[in-house]
Amino acid sequence: MPELPEVETMRRQITPVVGATITGILRPRSTLRPISIRPSFPAMRKALCGGRIEAVERLGKRLILRVLKEGDNHALVIEPRMTGSLTLLRPPDRKHLRLIFQLEGGQYPQLFFWDSRGLGVLHLMSDRKFKQLRQRLGKDAREISARELAEKLSRSSRAIKVALMDQAIVAGIGNLYASEILFHAGIHPATPCRALADPQWRQIVRSMRHVLRRAIEAQGSTLSDGTYRNPMGEKGQFQFSHYVYQKDGELCRRCRTGTITRLKQGGRSTFFCPVCQDSPK
């Protein structure tokens, strides 16, 4: 599931398409339900074909293609959600190939959107709509300060792990990195936000930056389902540095005493070490 490190890896590797012109967009036929394109596939094709890719950006877990056509700025906002991925080379199979962007004037002739589960969504947005999207998301997880995070959450009763995954609070953290960050911070995932004091908010922000930076350096995590691949078709390497995610029943790598434990929070699996992570107050 692409979270901030995986989408940042996509952004970096897709960047060579900047300067290319989009000459066509194809939606291959498939037995599967077509992915969502908003407002519609024809509208997206009409707006983008003939346009030039000006920039590739990331907004939390979303990847943005900035396209200029005939004086109009468009933002194509790509949400990979669970299994969506962008690739510059041939995707793993044809069945789940959802879109092909034909490019001219760059290093790569095509950009592919491949999505096994098909929950991914593409939105064509005007500058105004894109600005609205930015405003309803929290600051990027690599940039938010401890003060800003505490400001938003210190009176909340929600569990810290659930709150860190709220994109309106802080953008970019999903289920995997929420568990890994709280392990690094030594904080129990079920701790109510209002039980956290300033030193702990500072620790959470330090851990967020540390874990995300290391995960980006490793080009993200490819889990046992193997669906995540970077735009060159390669696996990430950060799964080898995980301490808790999907490690329930194993002895903790750090303390070698606790057994990694799984719990459900809001229908999602959370993993933690009961020895390394303080019990909630």
Add this chain to the structure above:
DNA sequence: CATATGTCCTGAGAGC
């Protein structure tokens, strides 16, 4: 208002 739950989707794996 804040917080919790249901929904979408496909493939993998378990159990029989």
Add this chain to the structure above:
DNA sequence: TGCTCTCAGGACATAT
């Protein structure tokens, strides 16, 4: 072997 069932979790709509 092949069927049915459960689970995985992004974002958002709807419910409490």
